[in-house]
């Protein structure tokens with residue numbers, strides 16, 4: 001299964017997450033195994049501090065560059081037009097990947113920290129447009145943008161974001177953002193689709209998993225897909241890499257989708273891009 005971005009770029013429907021993997025040889029082995037297990041879209045970020053060994057893992061997998069989607073992210077410290085161009089080039093150099101398929105703004109400027117958050121986000125996006133127009137990146141998008149932040153951005157830009165990567169798992173669907181993005185043809189990517197592992201222990205989800213004879217991770221991943229959202233599960237374990245991709249031989253019923261979509265908050269990261277002050 002694939003998704004087609006609003007600029008026509010086709011990307012695999014499930015990506016592979018890399019947050020918290022160390023910048024070590026072990027990570028390059030994990031990435032090689034993930035690609036051998038079938039992942040064709042690797043999601044990473046400068047802030048994860050592991051770009052070098054992610055890139056080495058992709059090289060070790062010996063796939064044609066055009067057959068793998070590499071997604072990077074711009075970190076908050078690199079804001080400012082010239083810095084952004086430089087940061088993207090550095091990411092490409094560190095990953096040793098020639099170009100990025102996808103480059104995302106990792107966090108919007110938060111109004112809790114910046115009075116001029118609108119202007120910062122617009123300036124940031126102008127640099128993203130420049131990177132896209134130059135061909136260094138094949139698609140551009142944002143992460144963690146709420147409706148108001150996206151709306152303010154969209155009034156002032158030339159190229160619409162192709163992706164908004166947000167926290168999305170059962171009990172935390174951020175439906176207002178999802179609806180806005182669907183209307184605008186912006187693909188939603190689900191970060192922490194397993195709630196960083198927290199969802200896997202939830203009785204509400206175990207009941208559904210038992211019913212379909214699947215595990216809870218597979219239910220969370222399939223639930224994302226049936227909501228037309230692209231999940232980014234992460235695991236270092238080879239068997240789990242494979243089982244997290246093995247979700248195309250069953251369908252969650254309409255009734256069970258309604259049940260899953262109506263679950264109350266079951267826990268999550270607690271990060272809110274409008275009130276965050278920690279790293280903005």
Ligand SMILES: NC(=O)c1ccc[n+]([C@@H]2O[C@H](COP(=O)([O-])OP(=O)(O)OC[C@H]3O[C@@H](n4cnc5c(N)ncnc54)[C@H](OP(=O)(O)O)[C@@H]3O)[C@@H](O)[C@H]2O)c1
Nearest residue numbers: 017018019143191192193194195196197217233234235236
């Ligand atoms: N844009 C953003 O701001 C942002 C923020 C957060 C995350 N992200 C992206 O989203 C990705 C995913 O989010 P996440 O890292 O929070 O993780 P996640 O995929 O929600 O959960 C990962 C956890 O679940 C476990 N796990 C995975 N598959 C499993 C399975 N089949 N059975 C049992 N346990 C399983 C993993 O442990 P094992 O390794 O031991 O299997 C790990 O502890 C990140 O890695 C990153 O690429 C983006």
